[in-house]
Amino acid sequence: MFTLQKQVDISAYTTLKIKAKAAFLAVIKEETELQEALSWARLQKLPVFILGGGSNILFTQKIKALVLKNEIKGVRVIKETETSVWVEARSGEWWSTLVRFAIERRWGGIENLYYVPGTVGAAPVQNIGAYGVELKDTFVSLRAINLKTGKEKIFTKKDCAFGYRSSVFKNKEKGKYFIASVTLKLSKKPVLRLDYGDIRAQLNEQGIKRPSVQQLAEIIRKIRDNKLPNPAIYPNAGSFFKNPEVTKADFVGLQKKFPEIKFFPGSKSGLVKISAGWLIEQAGFKGKRYGPVGMYEKQALILVNYGGASAKQVLAHVRRVQAGVYQKFGIKIEPEVNII
Ligand SMILES: Cc1cc2nc3c(=O)[nH]c(=O)nc-3n(C[C@H](O)[C@H](O)[C@H](O)COP(=O)(O)OP(=O)(O)OC[C@H]3O[C@@H](n4cnc5c(N)ncnc54)[C@H](O)[C@@H]3O)c2cc1C
Structure with a gap:
């Protein structure tokens, strides 16, 4: 039976640590508890909100819902061949625990995603990505539970409509499902991605010269440790904004005006992805604090709560940064973080 808490401050369950109250909170450790909680919410006519590790969320208001903190854990192998292995992880498992499970067995495919904070269930929501690899590269399918009916549905890779930091769960199916488990196909003969960022x-x-999966994962951990602020010291939600994409024609014009512009290949042909961190830095926000809020001094893309910031102050800063970037470059940057 699930335990219900009322009027709970859930800032401690998020990495940005912004004060927010949930009308009801239940920590869920089994799928039976999930079904019970969903039935209860249905009876109360209450909406349900799923919370994983809270590392990609900004709550801006009182949450008039039943918040389900997902702690349904476990990882298992479901199929194996000579070259590949299919691993299923339950959604409340820490993402990095799943990566460790793989690298300890020398299975490749997700080592570049080591140390992305949060849970397995949230990984498909924004198609997590780091160091040239995205979840979609190894994704096979997921099992989800409809929050209204409690019924199960399997989503294939195609159903998930993965894009750059996006999926069907951020669009058409937003807030409709509890992702219960995720299946990935990993390689026993991994081809490592070494051509991104500071890896080489x-x-x-x-x-x-020829790193093992474990050595590469350890390097990724080190690079991230040096570059990213630890949320336990500097509360943050990772990259606050997405890298904007522009057409090649628009990019040529921008590059003429700003020859130093930092860019990457776009998510589709004909598009160029521009570094939002570079835009924010050039607009003068890197390391500059506005009261308790600011963009981190070593990585301008990360918004930090330096202590006691309110949601109002964070939102004001988000708008300030968006306006500053737009004024200088004519580019609109959009939040990657889920603003609730
Ligand atoms: C320091 C730091 C570094 C980061 N680096 C990266 C990075 O390199 N790459 C990257 O992609 N992201 C990065 N992030 C963002 C974050 O780690 C990911 O988005 C992660 O997947 C969020 O997981 P979570 O469990 O904390 O999700 P939460 O923040 O709890 O939830 C995020 C969204 O997913 C929904 N959700 C969560 N679980 C489920 C579920 N089981 N079913 C349905 N919906 C669900 C929530 O309702 C919410 O809308 C970083 C964050 C931090 C703080």
Whole structure:
């Protein structure tokens, strides 16, 4: 039986640590508890909100809902061949626990995503990505539970409509499902992605020519540790904004005006992705604080709550940064974080 708490401050369940009250909160450790909680919410005519590790959320108002904190854990192998292995993880498992499960067995495919905070169930919601790899690259399917009916549905890769930091769960099916488990196909003969960010430089520094999956994961952990603020010290939600994409024609014009502009290949042909961190830095926000809020001094894309910030102050800063970037470059940057 699930335990219900009333009028709970859930800031401690989020990495940005902004004060917000939930009308009801239940920590769910089994799927039977989930079904019971969904039935209760149905009877009360209350909406349901799913919370994983709270590392990609900004609550801006009182949450008049039953918040379900997902702690349904477990990882298992469901199929194996000579070259591949299918791993199913339950959605409340920490993402990095799943990555560790894979790298300890030398299975490749998700090592570049090591140390992305949060749970397995949230990973498909925004198609997590880091160091040239996205969840969709190894994703097979997921099992979801309809929040209204309690019925199960399998989503294939195609059904999920993965895009850059997006999926059907951020669009058409937003707020409709509880993702219960995720199945990935990992490789027993991994081809490692070493051509992104500082990976090569780190390998050279350590004199490693042909890294193992474990060595690569350890390098990723080190790079992230050096670059990203630890939410326990500097509360944050990772990259606050998405890298904007523009057409190649628009990009040519921008590059003429700003030859130093930092960019990457776009998510589709004909598009160019521009570094939002670079835009924010050039607009003068890197390391500059506005009261208790500011963009981190080592990584301008990360909004930090330096202590006691309110949702109102964070939202004001989000608008300030968007306006500053738009004024200088004519580009609208959109939040990656889920603003509730
Ligand atoms: C320091 C730091 C670094 C980060 N680096 C990266 C990075 O490199 N790459 C990257 O992609 N992201 C990154 N993030 C963002 C974050 O880690 C991911 O978005 C992660 O997947 C969020 O997981 P979570 O469990 O904390 O989700 P939450 O913040 O709890 O939830 C996020 C959204 O998913 C929904 N959700 C959560 N679980 C479920 C479920 N089981 N079923 C249905 N909906 C669900 C929630 O309702 C919410 O809308 C970073 C964040 C931080 C703080």
